[in-house]
Amino acid sequence: MARLFIVCRNGEMLNALQETTGTLTNSPELIVFHSAADALCHLAEAKQPDCDMAIINAPLPDEFGNELAKVLYEKYNLPSVLLTPAEHVQTVEEYLDGISSFVIAKPISKNALMQSIQLASGAFRRINRLSTENEALQKKFEDFKVIDRAKCTLVGVLKMNEQQAHRYIQKQAMDQRVKPRVIADSILKTYEF
Numbered sequence: 001m002a003r004l005f006i007v008c009r010n011g012e013m014l015n016a017l018q019e020t021t022g023t024l025t026n027s028p029e030l031i032v033f034h035s036a037a038d039a040l041c042h043l044a045e046a047k048q049p050d051c052d053m054a055i056i057n058a059p060l061p062d063e064f065g066n067e068l069a070k071v072l073y074e075k076y077n078l079p080s081v082l083l084t085p086a087e088h089v090q091t092v093e094e095y096l097d098g099i100s101s102f103v104i105a106k107p108i109s110k111n112a113l114m115q116s117i118q119l120a121s122g123a124f125r126r127i128n129r130l131s132t133e134n135e136a137l138q139k140k141f142e143d144f145k146v147i148d149r150a151k152c153t154l155v156g157v158l159k160m161n162e163q164q165a166h167r168y169i170q171k172q173a174m175d176q177r178v179k180p181r182v183i184a185d186s187i188l189k190t191y192e193f
Helices: 011-022 036-046 066-076 086-095 110-158 162-176 180-191
Strands: 003-007 029-033 053-057 080-085 101-106
Touching (some): 011 029, 011 053, 029 036, 066 080, 066 086, 066 101, 080 086, 086 101
């Protein structure tokens, strides 16, 4: 974890968070905000989130904190750990269902907080890795669909069989030093109406 947002209005809790995150194996650089508006303003100026995770100590002075967690995920794909009073945990979890956010009940010991942050960080890394792999697989699947459409077009228009169409696309891709998808797109552009 390289950089960490902390959004916290309470000085005592902020000190505890800074102390706890300072004991992590890869001690992260901390960026501290005292309200949701400050954090969102910083992100809007930066255009890209310049941190790996946010820790939000609810309630914040300008909102509860769950809204901020949702915006951070939906707009910036930024996971968060939301520390909330125990009586609000279920409501907050329901509100944040389906996004990368850990909801932790307060009060919490420093050791439990540190372990929660480490678990959340590991889970978020795995989620990001799986998301990246999923996107790559979806792109491959889309490429296969386009290549298969191009093969069908070659079979229908040029009366090739499936093997000949496959070989034609592969040979053109090798000869032109491009991906088969580029050749398939060209075939579809040429022969489909």
